[in-house]
Amino acid sequence: MTDDPRRLVPRTDALLAEPPVAAAALRLGRDLVKAAVQAAQQRVRDGELPPDGVVDAVLASLPQRPSSLRPVLNATGVVVHTNLGRAPLSAAAVEAVVAAAGTTDVELDLATGRRGPRGEGALAAVREAVPAAEAALVVNNCAAALALVATALGQGRELVLARGELVEIGDGFRIPDLLVATGARLREVGTTNRVTLDDYRDALHEETGAVLKVHPSNFVVRGFTRAVPVAELAVALAGSGVPLVADIGSGLLRPHPALPDEPDLQTTLTAGADLVLASGDKLLGGPQAGLVLGRADLVKRLRRHPLYRAFRVDKTTLAALEATLRGPQPPVLRMLAADAAGLRARAEALAARLAAEGVDAAAVASGARVGGGGAPEQPLPSAALALPATFAEPLRLGTPPVVGYLADDRTLLDLRSLPPSDDDALAAAVLDVARRCT
Template sequence: MEIKKELLRSIPKVDEVLAQPQVKKAMEEGRSQVTDGVRQVLDALREQILRGEEPDLTLEGVSRAVLQQVEENSRMSLRPVINGTGIVLHTNLGRAVMCREAAQAAMDVAENYNTLEYDCEKGRRGSRYSHVEDLICRLTGAEAALVVNNNAAAVMLVLGTMAKNKQLIVSRGELVEIGGSFRVPEIMEQSNSTLLEVGTTNKTHPSDYENAIGPDTAAFLKVHTSNYKIMGFTEEVSVEELVEMGKRHDLPVIYDLGSGALVDLAQFGIESEPTVQQAMAAGADVTSFSGDKLLGGPQAGIIIGKKKYVDAMKKNPLTRALRIDKLTLAALEATLRIYLEPDEIARKIPTYRMLSMSMDELRSKGGRLLRRLKKVPGLSCALSQEEGQVGGGSVPTQMLPTWAVAMEHESVTVDQMESRLRSCRIPVIGRISKDRLLLDMRTVQEEYFGYIAQCLLEVTGGAQ
């Protein structure tokens, strides 16, 4: 107890810490931040002592802790990270990395007044959706288009417009959970439509839909199970079959496509992922999909289909609550314009640039990182052939062959190394496999190789 009292009395006073040269210099950039940092550090020292610890109470040690605390306090909470997981569309890490053109477009409208809802040609108010509607229709072949803030919102708006207080028929095997515990039935409930499940988990027949049609039926709903697959003894009703059935009974078909690819992924070795154009060709009356998955753009929910249905959605009061802002519109327009030049897609859109990388390219890239890491004392690293994922609830059954840099350290455990890299100014996010820390070359940007090497020097104690 006496030792604790003595240590508590030894904690430097606030004024003593503020008088230290490095702390005084930091005060010139932000007095309140530094003062707050000093108090936080001193409070933490008291807690450490009361727990029986003996922290560094020298003015030099406390000053270093204060400067570190000030730096942590000044960091943006939402900030860039280096993705070494090999998951191209990592939902927790922001899904699709946008192209430079999209980022620049968003910055341009953020820093200036803009034409969000102004028609320069007519000199009067315009529609925010006009900036992307023609582009989307041109790329997909749709009659009309509308964009809201994500695909869950798109589904809710579609159902709330086309099936409010009515019934929707959907296969039991397509009642997906889309992430964050949000489920299709719950979205339907919020849209004031009634769900009628047909078929079984693994098998649904055309007759299941046809036998369920009643006086309150508003539409057939088809949900692309983009985040899981049922394998084995299965059967589902295609969009084409539903469309034909819908024509016989004068019922529209709504297709929640989800992932929303505008290009055929077979060219990247990825099979069985329908494109938006295929959904349109199949005859769906309304289709919705995400902007930040396989489209490679910003978060958005894109609705395409027959003009009479889309026009009705534009008049729905819910549209205003779900509308996207100027930054999203600018980024989406810039992304869509790249699709007008098919030869540019794999070069300019990061999602497809990563998906199109060959094993030779990935191995060569990994070799360049290995050379950078040679200066880290005690670090053992080698190239390892691994598997990554598309991610973002897309193509769940197909793994992507890849090369990763696998690391171990003679005195720092893999868990410690992984944790410390996450605490860097720009966090480095890897994955642990077979007691090694992996950085997948498909998702690590080469411009960060030098930074990664410096971080590893610091977190393993090798920095001078």
């Protein structure tokens, strides 16, 4: 029958040959585009789509990129937001990742044509950024760094750790569970709220593999408390042969005026820690990585351990880390340094711009946070764009998604966690929601 809708469905090969569809297949992959073509053809069969609308329907259904990850505007006020990928990379780091994505000399000495040291440029950049470190090692996150240290120094031996530092961090991850899984035995000292130097001294014996200090990061214990700082522990352990390992977590390279109580790599090593562990994608502002810095003999021991091979990072991480350390100030540090008055001026300008378009918008004071377990009690004065509460969900589901938060029956879009270069995109997203929802 001539009116059979199946006869009206354009052929698959003809649709795939259409120039815009063929271009999409080159960019996204033929299988993904073919699936979109077949879905559109079925809509024609079902009478939902006219035959001449198939190409437009295919193109409209395709994602912008083959990855399911979507760029998001972070208006939460949380500078290092774990659910949003933690530290955004600098332009220099992004450029370095793109350059390293192809064939590189990651483990080749071009001068000799022989195998060379892996990631030497990134390791040199780490050492230059933290002069107190004799040597450095990079693994795929801070948990991997801790697991490598516990295995190499504590397997079959005891790791001495204060009870108040047996912490749980995000997604139910518990530090003691990781340490025990490596084959180390834990020697807990002190109480939940108090530990003394004598507690550590009394725990040392011939089976002690290391003394470990873990920064609580995402919580604070107040009141009747006592902790032993790294400097005191280092003096007490001098000459014992027992390494002092400090996991500081957030990856701050040096003291920062906005975060006076946050431990940093340079100061912790100078205070006497033999090894310091930290994350690369938090306050350092780089890619996900675990940094191990400190005594050359201990770092060499870790590098030679068989487990290191399972934890080492790829070429793109090495490239991004080096570019972060050698390049211009990364976004995280610019966000921390943002002036509260400047943030208020941005919020007022955006509010006026949106109000002129009929949007119920206002600039309000807000309180931002570091996030990522860093400086949990350190306030960051900020400013936000206040919108109706009904805007929160459509903003989050828009293109690009805008993630803010609800407070006092308003949607707040905090500007400390959003670079000024994104203000136009933020305003466009809000205007789009206003047009669709009013």
